[in-house]
Amino acid sequence: MSALLELRAVSRHFALPRRGFAPAPMLRAVQQVSLSVQAGEVVGLVGESGSGKSTLGRLALRLLTPSAGTVMFEGDDLATLSRSALRARRRAMQMVFQDPFASLNPRRSIGGAIAEVLALHGLPHGAAEVTVALRRVGLEAGDAVRRPRQFSGGQRQRIAIARALATQPRLLVADEPVSALDVSVQAGILALLQGLRAELGLAMLFISHDLRVVEAMADRIVVLYLGRVMESGPARAVFAQPRHPYTAALLAAAPGSHRPAMTLGGEIPSPADPPSGCVFRTRCPFALPACAAEVPLPRTVAPQHEMACIRDDLAL
Ligand SMILES: Nc1ncnc2c1ncn2[C@@H]1O[C@H](COP(=O)(O)OP(=O)(O)OP(=O)(O)O)[C@@H](O)[C@H]1O
Ligand SMILES: [Mg+2]
Secondary structure, eight states, rough: OOOOOEEEEEEEEEEEOOOSSSSOOOEEEEEEEEEEOOOOOOOEOOOOTTTSSSHHHHHTTTSOOSSSSEETTEEGGGGOOOOHHHHHHHTTEEEOSSOOOHSOOOSSEEEHHHHHHHHOOOTSSSHHHHHHHHHHOOOOGGGGOHHHHHHGHHHHHHHHHHHHHOOOSEEEEEEEETTEEEEEOOOHHHHHHHHHHHTTTTTEEEEOHHHHHHHHHEEEEEETTTTTEEEEEEHHHHHHHHOOOHHHHHHHTTTTTOOOOOOOOOOOTTTTTSSSSTTTTTTTTOOGGGGTOOOOOOEEEETTTTEOOOOOOOOO
């Protein structure tokens, strides 16, 4: 059976403003990323700011076109679908963003916002359908007439989730869905997403820079650094025994971690001028001269567990 979502060696570059007559420099936001999400599976995408998480989420839903590589959804290459076929597929893949206020029109009632999405996809969009969508996230039928500003931040994120799920998607890309919320409110939204996942068999690409949130949500995790995958594997295995030095450093830096501290050298390089070979080598305490020569290929270290580092002698 094919995966629900599969990215094969996907890259996305952005042209930066040119200076003088030189060719426009390229910012490499995502480079050669392969990953898959199975039906009903939650894959956590982690990495520091600027590592390419949001770009990857947008590529997965074809809100952005890849510069290279292929994005497959339910066995079809999204690049080959006609406009109408792509629109039909979009029903099955939705996105939730960090800031629900920015994605909700302040002048429109929330019932109107949900009806609008249903109508866009040619689905029944009366009061009954809107009520079903609202109840699914713990809101009431009577809330439909209210405007976004009459709700708290957590409730607004519930509304954004209700709207995303109204078309009954099979894949939800959630980009930092709780990062803008107070910790006390975060737990409620995460529990809601867990419940919806069980109830609807929903698969998620769950993007977060917060490892505790990812640990609570994900079956599998993918660790990005400077647009490249450093490690991917079952969440439990990666948290218990990270295999890539960058993953070990991320886990050690997480609040409340009991892992030995790992100091990384220097700053994150610019994605407009990434290091040769392994992009992590300029900060890696274990780098060897060979790390500058070639981009390390991902290799399997345990079942379903891959990492891209040439060293296999590290006890992390
Ligand atoms: N439209 C664009 N034009 C130019 N550069 C872009 C564009 N979108 C993203 N980038 C750059 O691509 C890189 C990856 O950005 P992205 O937003 O995907 O990172 P992120 O991991 O989501 O970061 P954050 O945690 O801050 O949300 C960054 O260097 C960013 O500046
Ligand atoms: Mg982002």
